[in-house]
Amino acid sequence: MTAAPGRRSSTFTRLLRHGFTDASAAERLLDSPELAPLRDDPVLLEALGATADPDLALLGLVRLLEAQQSPGARRELLDTLIAAKPLRDRLLGVLGASTALADHLTRHPDDWQALVMYEAYDLHPGVQEFEDGLAEATDPVSLRVAYRRCLLSIAARDVCGTTGLAESAAELADLATATLRAALALAEAAAPEDAEQCRLAVVAMGKCGGHELNYVSDVDVIFVGEATEGTDETKAVRAATRLASHMMRICSETTVEGSIWPVDANLRPEGRNGPLVRTLSSHLAYYQRWAKTWEFQALLKARPVAGDLDLGEEYVAAVQPLVWKAAERENFVPDVQKMRRRVVENIPVAEVDRQLKLGPGGLRDVEFAVQLLQLVHGRADTSLRSGTTLDALGALAAGGYVGRSDAAQLDDAYRFLRSMEHRIQLFRLRRTHLVPEDEADLRRIGRSLGLRTDPVADLHREWRRHAGVVRRLHEKLFYRPLLDAVAQLATGEARLSTEAARERMVALGYADPASALRHLEALASGVTRKAAIQRTLLPVLLGWFADSADPDAGLLNFRKVSDALGKTPWYLRLLRDEGAAAQNLARVLSAGRLAPDLLMRAPEAVALLGDGDGGGLDPRPRAHLEQETYAAVKRADGAAQAVTAARGVRRRELFRTAAADIVGSYGTEEQPAEADQGALVDMVGGAVSDLTAATLAGTLRAVVRDGWGDDLPTRFAVIGMGRFGGHELGYGSDADVLFVHEPCDGVDEREASQAANKVVSEMSRLLQIPSADPPLLIDADLRPEGKSGPLVRTLTSYAAYYRRWALTWESHALLRAEPVAGDADLGRRFIELIDPLRYPADGLADEAVREIRRLKARMESERLPRGADPKLHAKLGPGGLSDVEWTVQLMQLRHGSAVPGLRTTRTREALAAARAAGLITEEDAATLDEAWVLATRVRNAVMLVRGRAGDTFPSDPRELAAVGRYLGYGPGHVGDMLDAYRRTARRARGVMEELFYGAAER
Structure with missing residues (x-):
């Protein structure tokens, strides 16, 4: 009795040393009758300790011995x-490594013998x-058992x-190929008359087609059907569809032995809305006329795997020329990049950090x-036409x-991440790409990848390191060779030829690749x-x-800014070290003319684009702006200076505002585009x-100081009107104003009036x-009597005029x-x-409304x-600014008068107050x-893009695309933007006609 604890204590220690986490449970299992012959065999503990999870x-x-x-046996x-x-x-x-395969062995205890051979x-x-x-x-159930045995x-x-990773992935793809063939054979055996009427080819896509399948993955396929001799085509396609559907069910359905994997045919023409089986000619007609860029990208991996392999080869041979012309399509690279962004955007927020x-x-x-890169350069270089990612990367x-x-770093990172994915899926044979959060799971995965010192911490470190490499090289891959080519760097590596560099620039959307390369x-x-x-x-x-509407302008403007500031130490340090500065600069330089023109006039404003203490893009409050303007005016010599x-x-400050607007509209990697466009x-x-x-305040002070010192003989004020008074000015808006003065004590009104008029004249x-x-x-022009009236009046004169002569339109104008x-x-x-x-106590008379x-x-x-399309005129068109x-x-x-919230000069505030009061x-x-x-954003966009004000969409295609990019519409979606504008304006016009031209009393 006294020896047992010592022996147990020794065993307990050995178990811990061999990687067991629950040594007490392991001791009990080792004491079970089934393991009696192995209990004292040190080789067993060594072998268990070498596994991912010894427990x-x-x-x-x-469990296997008990079974x-x-x-x-x-x-x-x-x-x-x-x-x-x-x-x-x-x-x-x-x-x-796998509880799922352990369960399989428990249900089929003889299948361990599948592991004996070592030939x-x-x-x-x-x-x-x-x-x-x-x-x-011979049936779906036995096919699942045999499939799991092969998977074992x-x-x-x-x-x-x-x-290794590549060999395992290829074996999984080969097993999928064999399984598809077996499933199709079962389907054909169940309906021999269908098999006689058609030729059916199963073309693998995705990872199966690329010979790089996961343990658990949808197997993407496309079906091609043709009639056998003497069979009507329509009848043959129906027969092929029945065979294909049955084959899919055999693989996908769940039985007592579980399922194999889903067969997914959604990469076919028209996706799930299209026919499951098409003839070869029908496939070609679709791809030649309707296919999108992503569909040609998917066809990179097309490979015949089952059914009529000759027909499958005909299909691949027919679509390949179309695949290698895809890069010639308009907006090719932006389309591919947009699809990648859409994938990331659709990941649930809680999963982003765990998505492998x-x-x-x-x-x-x-x-x-x-x-x-394959699609861009594979047109001319056939060595790049591999459907396998690692092989293509090597080429x-x-x-x-x-x-x-x-390439070596990317290859290493890809193998590590795929190996992680395999180990995660292998555990329960479930389709997932999420890194688990449970420490036991992380420990098992880390040990399975050879990380034994501190498996959890080491796994996180390696995973983040490789993900960082991928993220960095993902951006770099497309552009670094361009720089190596033009800079003639002695890197010891092959460089792009001039023609290949031009091809890549064109694919990126550069209209003048020769200038861009210069x-x-x-x-x-x-x-x-x-x-x-x-x-x-x-x-x-x-x-x-390249993500902008005008890559050429962005690159040219960057060169100009760099030529102006390149020798300034802080400039390059800002772009290199400030996280947001470089991306903000790229957005600003490629978004149109206004912001770059402002920046070229004051290149040091680049410092505003940083995210540190240098100022940033937040607008400065009016008091701050006035203080700075007054200080600048005070230092100047004379009013003009x-x-x-x-x-x-x-x-x-205009640059600061424009930059903030552009960055908010485009968004950044870290901060998506502003969701609230109203903000x-x-x-x-x-x-x-x-x-x-x-x-205006600074100009007024300069004029007064230059003409009268600080003793202007009359008090003087500028009243903002229209959009100015409403805090709604755009980049190109005029400033509507009224001027009012009041003589100082003891000053003759004529002298005061002369001084006030001189101030207005000199300011203008x-x-x-x-x-x-x-x-x-x-x-x-909104002053009393309009252009015919005096530019400036005393407060008393305004009072007399408004008391006797004010018209309805003047009360209307005074609202702002x-x-x-x-x-x-x-x-x-x-x-x-x-x-x-402007807020009459008795409201508005019917005649005034009319x-x-x-x-x-x-x-x-x-x-x-004249000549403007009313439906696209942002100011005066139906549903435009004027209507609202x-x-x-x-x-x-x-x-x-009755609703205090309506007493505001701001349109959106007044609208919100009207809604709160139940008026709308x-x-x-x-x-x-x-x-x-x-409509306001359209006007702002036109000014940002063209550098001059406008109330309607530009006619130039590139300018129109730039307006679209600002409004959130990517390449190729200008038509969607115009349709959305018309639709929004049409709805607003309907509301306006009811509320504005409707009943007199509302």
Whole structure:
């Protein structure tokens, strides 16, 4: 009795040393009668300790021994385990890696004998060997048993390291091929009359077609059918469809032995909506006329595997020429890249960090990058036309299309990630690409991959390292060889030929590849620090340029900025070290003319694009802008220089706002595009309005200082009107204003009036001095009596005019009045004066309502530019800005006195207040708001893209595409953008007609 604890303690320690985590349970299992002959065999513990999970392997072994149907069978298994190391390693390796295969062995206890043989054909089986292994299957259930038996041998070679990742994946594809053939044979045996009427080819796609299948995966196929001699084609296709459907059910259905795997035919023409089986001519007609880019990408891996192999080969031979012309399609690379982004965007947020396949730095990144390069360069180089990812990657490296060191790193990362995926799936034979969170699962996976010191921590470290390599090289693969080619780097690796480089630039969307390559050469050539850093940055920048509507402009503008700032130490350091700066710069430089033009006038504004303490892209508040503008004006010598200085502040801040707008619209890798487009509109409108107000305030101070020192004989205020007063200015909007003054105490009114008029005249003159900056025009036509009235009036004069002569349109215009510069108290008193006019206590008389409607109708008929498409005019067209604003303003005039929330100069705020007060339904308010935001964004987009204001979509295709990109529409979707605009405007027009032209009392 005293010896037992000592012996047990010694065994307990040995078990821990061999990797058991539950040594007490392992001791009990070792004491079981089934393991008595092996209890003291040190070889068993060594073999168990070599498995991925020794506890799991030991439990599986006991279960297998218990399942043996006789003592003789149990004795045979034990004797073989003791005598045959290969079997011992294989069997225990499988039991320690897969509970699913352990369950299979428990149900079929004789199948362990499938692991005994160790002959050459057993080490490297192909389709024929697997067909032999499935030959005895006579029904779906026995086919599943035979399939699992074959799978058992593949897994044994895999976990013991007898085969590598590529060989295991190829064996799994060969087993799938044999299984499809066996399933089709069963289907044909069940319906021999169908088999006689048709030729049916099964073409493998995806990983099966690429000879790189997972343990558990859908097997993607396409079916091609033809009539046998003397059979009607329609009848033959129906027969082939029945055979194909039966074959799919045999593989996919769940029985007492589980299922094999789903057969997925959704890669066929028209996907699940298309016929399951087509003739070869029908396939070709579809691909020649209707197929999308992704379908040709999928056909890279097409391979005949079952049925009529001659017909399958005809199919592949017929579609291959179309595959290798896919890169010539318009928007080819953007289409492929967009599809990859869509895959990532559809991953549930909770799964992104655990996704081995679809997440950033995952397997799909490798596969997409390789396939993209194959399709671009495989047109001329047939050595690249492999459906197997690793083989294709090797061919790309051998041909100089990918650097050898990059290819080696990518190959290593891909093998590691695929091996992880295999071990995860093998455990329960379930289709998953998620890295588990349970520590026991992670420990088993880590040990299975040879990580024994600290399996969990080591697995996480290696996984993240390889994913990081993939993510980095995914961006680099397409662009690095371009730089090596143009910079003539002595890398010791093959370089792209000039023609291959041009092909790649064209595929990326560059309209002038020769110029683009010259820019790359100028940026990347040489041995300077500047060239070295730019060679590091450009691969990623080129990708971002290619993601824009005008890659050529992006690259050209980057060269200009780099020429201007390249010798400035902080510039390249900013792009290299600041996470967001480089991507923000790429977005800004390729989004149109306005932002790059502003930047070229002040290249140091690049610093705003960083995400550190250098300022960032958040708009500055008005008080800050005024303070800075006043300081610049104070330092200037004379009013003209002062206004130039104020314009300098405006230029920089306009760039800040435009950059923030572009980045928010495009999004970044880390921050998706702004979901609330209204927030971007409000940001731009508020920022440009505040900046305009600060510029006018600075100009006013410069004029007063230059003419009167600080003693202007009259108080003076600028009142913002229209979009200016509403905080809704766009990049190209004029500033509507009123000027008001009030003589200082003891000053003659005539003297005060002369001074005020001189201030207005001088402000207008200075602001109209020609400049390369976007113009800032002040428009005072909304003043009393319009163009015929005086430019500036006293507060008393305004009061007298409005009391006696004010027209309905003037009350309407005053809804947007807000002080923006000058004497704050005078501005406040002006607002007190006009509030009764714009928010009349008794609402609006019917005659006034009719007058407003007449004015609106006249404006619609007279002011729309000749030749413009009314349905696409963002300001005056049906459902445009004017429709929404007049509808909202009519509600303000009617109900502003009773509803305080309506007393605002801002359209969206007033609309929200009207909805809250029940003056408009929530649905109608949402319709008007959506239309107003979209129309405003269209106007902003036109200014950003063209560098000059416009109210309708550009006619130039590239400019139109750039507007689309800003609005969230990728390449090839300009038509969708225009349709969406018309649809939104049409709905808004319907609401406007009901609310604005409807009943007089609403």
